[in-house]
Amino acid sequence: MALLREAESSSPGGALSTVLNNPAQRELTRIQARESAKTKYAEMVRNLKLSPEAADKLFDLVADQETKKEGLFSELLSGEKDVAAALEDRTRSKKEMNDRIRALLGDANYEQYEHVNRDADAEETVNLLNRDLGTNAISGEPREKLKGLLAALPEIPMDGIDLFRSKESLAALFQQFEDLGNGILQQASAFLTPEQLSAAYAVRSNHINMYRSQITLGQQLVGKLREAQQ
Secondary structure, eight states: OHHHHHHHTSOHHHHHHHHHHOHHHHHHHHHHHHHHHHHHTHHHHHHHTOOHHHHHHHHHHHHHHHHHHHHHHHHHHHTSSOHHHHHHHHHHHHHHHHHHHHHHHOHHHHHHHHHHHHHHHHHHHHHHHHHHHGGGOOOHHHHHHHHHHHHTSOOOOOSGGGGGSOHHHHHHHHHHHHHHHHHHHHHHTTTSOHHHHHHHHHHHHHHHHHHHHHHHHHHHHHHHHHHHHO
8 A cells, every 4th residue: 555655645636646657656666665575585585595686586576566556556546447457457467477486486486485475474464463462462383373374365465456446346355354364263263262362353353444444545545536637
């Protein structure tokens, strides 16, 4: 949602110009995404002994994907593309990136790349959960078991493109989140304490409600940007 944070910092008309017409902002997004990729994959690059050229190519592919998503957002905002086409383009672009990374790394090393992505996302989720659990924080073997369950989840992307979904489409998306969350916590009930499980259910509900609020605010901002365009 970096794009929306940038847009929110200025007037609707100025934000629209930033989103649609500012190459410098696009380049900044790419630079930030590339630096984030360098940090995220640094250990993997060392372990796989990738050449500097191969590592640079990996970082470029990840950064290019972020700028493509920003381009899709701009096309949606200007009315050049509808949301169904944008969602298909996002999926296709992600697959193309992964295919190119697989070709770059080879099948065996690509598995390491996927492992890093899954493990990083799972680690972030557990850390966020523990931050809210406080004295009920999950540690030791239960923590590793929960990370394993989270790492096995299918990826459900969410970014600025999803702000253009219909009410029904968003409801279905959030139902996916709720179903996956319920499934994880049902499995986790085998190794979490009753206090941890109860707190985890509350945290899950709070976070889903927070995401709903963010989507609502984002859609309101998109509406203002579109009004400024007319």
